[in-house]
Amino acid sequence: MEKMRAMVLSECAPVESNPLKLSHIDKHEIKKPNEILLEIEACGVCHSQLHGIEGDWKDIGIPPFLPTVPGHEVVGKVVEIGKDVTKFKVGDRAGVTPLLEACKTCQYCKEGKEYLCESSTVTGESFRGGYTEYITVSEDFATKVPQDMKAEYAAPLFCAGITAYKAVKAAEPQTHKKIGIFGIGGVGHMAVQFAKVEGVDVIAFSRSKNHLNVAKRLGAKDTMVFSDSQDEFLQEIKAKHGMLDAAIVFAPADIVTDTAIKAVKKGGLIVIATVGKNPEFMAFEEKTIRGTLIGSTKDMEQVIKICNEKNLEVITETYPLEEANEVLKKLKNSEIEARAVLIP
Structure with missing residues (x-):
């Protein structure tokens, strides 16, 4: 089994204790015919991860289980597609929001509010998070990213x-x-x-x-x-x-x-x-x-469109994946101007 680098959280603890450990875990593989495999180019660091990692949100079930790979604003290149995928081809670029998947059959999903789905899966609250090198996602929950949009610009759009x-x-x-x-x-x-x-x-x-x-x-x-x-x-x-x-x-x-x-x-x-x-x-x-809570896949398409057309500014600072603990400390101490982005 091929391996990939990942920053893994095994137990909730203050970020000062460096709770994320660089590990080599099994590389994700396409398991369903409608999935795509992304090679991650960038993953934004969200304030909510700080709460999840430090255990502040255990009472609302976050993280749902450990160990986990955090990270839920992800952009990457499509390197492989499942046999039923029609929305993407290899070489395309795509992004994933905190909504990794939803049931598509409940009332919320049918109303176009799939982010409220009771049986949704959240990116970064399982081994499928962005503080690593690859991620799989169903094509329905991935959004196309223009080829000329910089990865560190695009990643924060998927949550922030x-x-x-x-x-x-x-x-x-x-x-x-x-x-x-x-x-x-x-x-x-x-x-x-x-x-x-x-x-x-x-x-x-x-x-x-x-x-x-x-x-x-x-x-x-x-x-x-x-x-x-x-x-x-x-x-x-x-x-x-x-x-x-x-x-x-x-x-x-x-x-x-x-x-x-x-x-x-x-x-x-x-x-x-x-x-x-x-x-x-x-x-x-x-x-x-x-x-209010994130938004739908349609909303996400609008965000990409508006940012691309109006040239909105995303203030970012980039760090290597291995520095995730340091970045979270900076975030905790309000030393990040807007959005930190990890590059694998």
């Missing part, structure tokens, strides 16, 4: 990009609608740009001056340093902008979610794209709180 796109859509964007984006990292910096494509007036919030400079450069109308002194901070937002029409929350802190809800006008909309406690909610203010 689609999450940002879908969150902006969930905020019901319209020209000059005032939308606050809370948290400008790997996902937030993409959301600023997707919102701009829709003509939205973006106000970006972050604790990091660096991230706010990025948001400003990418087209945010205004940026504000987030503060935990909630009353003062809300007063400052009101003085500068009045109440927000909508807010999108990417920062994984309950105080941020709570502040975002309070910064939105009555009857407004708050999109939450993170995991946390249920925030306080005043029913009589008629606000809508909406969750």
Whole structure:
């Protein structure tokens, strides 16, 4: 059996203890006639992996089992196809989102919301993750990537990009609608740009001056340093902008979610794209709180199309696969400007 290099997690532990170990595991092979085999060119490092690896999300079943190979925003070259594959040929490039497969028969799958499927498989929560050299995926859950799109640009689109796109859509964007984006990292910096494509007036919030400079450069109308002194901070937002029409929350802190809800006008909309406690909610203010999760394969095609046509920027820094532990430490310490990408 051919082997491949992989960064394997055998037990959840703080990233400072280097929990990912470079291993040689069996190279993936096509097992079903509708699968393709990708030789991985790049895999983005998502903040949710940090929570999974450190065991923060055990209570919601992540990771579902160990050992595992993390990584769920993957781009690669098609090196082999199953006998029934029609969507791809050898030599094409393709990407995989966190949705590795779904049943295709349940209510969600039939509605085009396959990412909500109860029996879906998540990329990077089994041995089929992206911190390695090869991955197999059903052709229905892979998306074509243009030949001239750089791998380190394309990989983050498959989680950060689609999450940002879908969150902006969930905020019901319209020209000059005032939308606050809370948290400008790997996902937030993409959301600023997707919102701009829709003509939205973006106000970006972050604790990091660096991230706010990025948001400003990418087209945010205004940026504000987030503060935990909630009353003062809300007063400052009101003085500068009045109440927000909508807010999108990417920062994984309950105080941020709570502040975002309070910064939105009555009857407004708050999109939450993170995991946390249920925030306080005043029913009589008629606000809508909406969750969001990646997106469908159709959404993913749109993300690639928009990024390609509008030349949206993806801020990345690349590292060799073997440095996955170091990269996760940097991510934990907010030392990554937007998205780190591992190159096998």
